[in-house]
Amino acid sequence: MSDIAVTPMLRLSGEERRAEIVDAVLRLSAERSPGLITTAEIARALSLSQGALFKHFPRKEDIWLAVAERIAESLLATVEQAAQQAASPLAALHGIFMAHVGFVIEHPGAPRFIFHELQRSVDSPVKSRLREMLARYRQILMGLLETAEQQGELAEGTNKSAAASLFLGSIQGLVMQSMLAGSSAAMRQQAEAILPIFERGIRREKSGEAA
Amino acid sequence: MSDIAVTPMLRLSGEERRAEIVDAVLRLSAERSPGLITTAEIARALSLSQGALFKHFPRKEDIWLAVAERIAESLLATVEQAAQQAASPLAALHGIFMAHVGFVIEHPGAPRFIFHELQRSVDSPVKSRLREMLARYRQILMGLLETAEQQGELAEGTNKSAAASLFLGSIQGLVMQSMLAGSSAAMRQQAEAILPIFERGIRREKSGEAA
DNA sequence: CACCGGTAAGTAATTAGTTACTTACCAATA
DNA sequence: TATTGGTAAGTAACTAATTACTTACCGGTG
Numbered sequence: 001m002s003d004i005a006v007t008p009m010l011r012l013s014g015e016e017r018r019a020e021i022v023d024a025v026l027r028l029s030a031e032r033s034p035g036l037i038t039t040a041e042i043a044r045a046l047s048l049s050q051g052a053l054f055k056h057f058p059r060k061e062d063i064w065l066a067v068a069e070r071i072a073e074s075l076l077a078t079v080e081q082a083a084q085q086a087a088s089p090l091a092a093l094h095g096i097f098m099a100h101v102g103f104v105i106e107h108p109g110a111p112r113f114i115f116h117e118l119q120r121s122v123d124s125p126v127k128s129r130l131r132e133m134l135a136r137y138r139q140i141l142m143g144l145l146e147t148a149e150q151q152g153e154l155a156e157g158t159n160k161s162a163a164a165s166l167f168l169g170s171i172q173g174l175v176m177q178s179m180l181a182g183s184s185a186a187m188r189q190q191a192e193a194i195l196p197i198f199e200r201g202i203r204r205e206k207s208g209e210a211a
Numbered sequence: 212m213s214d215i216a217v218t219p220m221l222r223l224s225g226e227e228r229r230a231e232i233v234d235a236v237l238r239l240s241a242e243r244s245p246g247l248i249t250t251a252e253i254a255r256a257l258s259l260s261q262g263a264l265f266k267h268f269p270r271k272e273d274i275w276l277a278v279a280e281r282i283a284e285s286l287l288a289t290v291e292q293a294a295q296q297a298a299s300p301l302a303a304l305h306g307i308f309m310a311h312v313g314f315v316i317e318h319p320g321a322p323r324f325i326f327h328e329l330q331r332s333v334d335s336p337v338k339s340r341l342r343e344m345l346a347r348y349r350q351i352l353m354g355l356l357e358t359a360e361q362q363g364e365l366a367e368g369t370n371k372s373a374a375a376s377l378f379l380g381s382i383q384g385l386v387m388q389s390m391l392a393g394s395s396a397a398m399r400q401q402a403e404a405i406l407p408i409f410e411r412g413i414r415r416e417k418s419g420e421a422a
Numbered sequence: 423c424a425c426c427g428g429t430a431a432g433t434a435a436t437t438a439g440t441t442a443c444t445t446a447c448c449a450a451t452a
Numbered sequence: 453t454a455t456t457g458g459t460a461a462g463t464a465a466c467t468a469a470t471t472a473c474t475t476a477c478c479g480g481t482g
Contacts, residue, residue: 011450011457033330035246039442049459060442112330118390119323121242131391155411162404165388172387173380179329180342193373201412222431222476250468260433271468
């Protein structure tokens with residue numbers, strides 16, 4: 001009759017709970033600016049008391065670091081997988097671009113989180129981790145561009161570093177515009193329209209091309 | 212002998228003070244995330260009491276709206292001026308790109324402010340104003356691309372909307388990377404390296420081009 | 423010119439509400 | 453029973469906004 005615990009207190013292991021917390025932050029980041037996400041809000045999303053969070057992460061910053069770690073690992077895995085599946089370096093770039101867009105559509109909170117943290121001027125561990133990820137990403141792009149050059153697929157005189165910047169920049173631009181519109185649904189189409197322009201910008205023109 | 216007022220209380224007109232407040236927010240935005248800027252901090256930057264701010268703006272949000280207004284006006288003025296000075300549509304795009312980069316270098320707080328506000332999911336008047344600015348910007352780009360197409364400067368089959376997206380996206384990407392590096396100094400060089408790739412992507416290849 | 427009164431820019435102190443984080447205690451499970 | 457994931461009730465610091473009051477400026481009038 002006097003049952004108080006209607007829901008029988010879901011008690012997860014530390015590891016599981018930490019994963020859930022990271023998930024929750026990513027989910028919330030899709031809708032709010034990560035800077036405005038409070039510990040109370042995270043707890044509410046998990047039907048947990050606010051104080052419980054600090055059993056698993058001593059400081060809020062540590063939660064943020066775990067989120068960055070998660071994003072870095074999964075995005076790089078996505079990118080590397082897409083790169084391996086392609087037949088040629090330029091096809092790999094194409095594949096990576098679309099895979100990245102797919103990743104963003106699937107995890108809308110991720111780019112929001114990244115932007116917000118990179119924007120911070122102080123060099124937090126979180127920002128460091130994300131910077132490291134972007135450096136690795138750029139390294140992959142540069143490798144592909146170099147291979148493309150060696151195979152004669154690249155236009156002569158192409159600035160490979162600039163090409164990598166343009167590649168990353170156009171994805172960031174796409175994300176920004178999807179934030180503007182409020183829907184990430186149209187992103188894939190937009191990406192498919194932008195890619196040909198980029199590819200035309202770096203690909204060596206075939207001598208005997210039909211109009 | 213017993214002079215208390217060492218600094219003789221600088222009393223500005225409302226208009227002047229409002230301009231100073233907007234300036235201060237822009238300056239602070241260059242170093243901190245705009246979301247973390249407090250009214251106390253703005254007041255401190257102006258050697259003013261915190262409460263005084265509310266003599267000029269009834270709510271904090273109104274300060275933010277004034278900042279958005281300022282950014283929108285000055286950026287669009289910069290863009291339109293650059294467009295008018297150019298001899299051809301494609302030269303105009305080139306000029307706008309570099310002018311925009313120059314604007315960002317001169318006002319490092321502006322892109323930070325824009326990103327932060329666009330990131331917010333709620334459709335605030337601030338976000339509306341910035342969206343309006345970007346729409347106008349895109350409209351200018353589309354106009355130039357159409358003229359370029361009519362004059363035969365554009366590659367056949369170029370998706371003009373996608374080209375405009377790529378244009379805006381690559382600027383956003385440049386800004387993001389300058390945030391990463393922490394210095395906006397290298398931006399101009401990066402821009403000059405990226406532009407040729409973009410231009411190659413949309414420009415009609417001249418039939419008799421020397422290697 | 424000097425005085426006076428209204429207006430508006432300023433201050434200092436305080437408010438209610440949040441925030442990240444802590445503490446004391448509890449209960450499940452290994 | 454010792455450990456650990458959990459709660460509930462705190463706390464100190466900070467936030468935007470408001471308050472009561474002060475001070476500078478400016479345009480008539482005596």
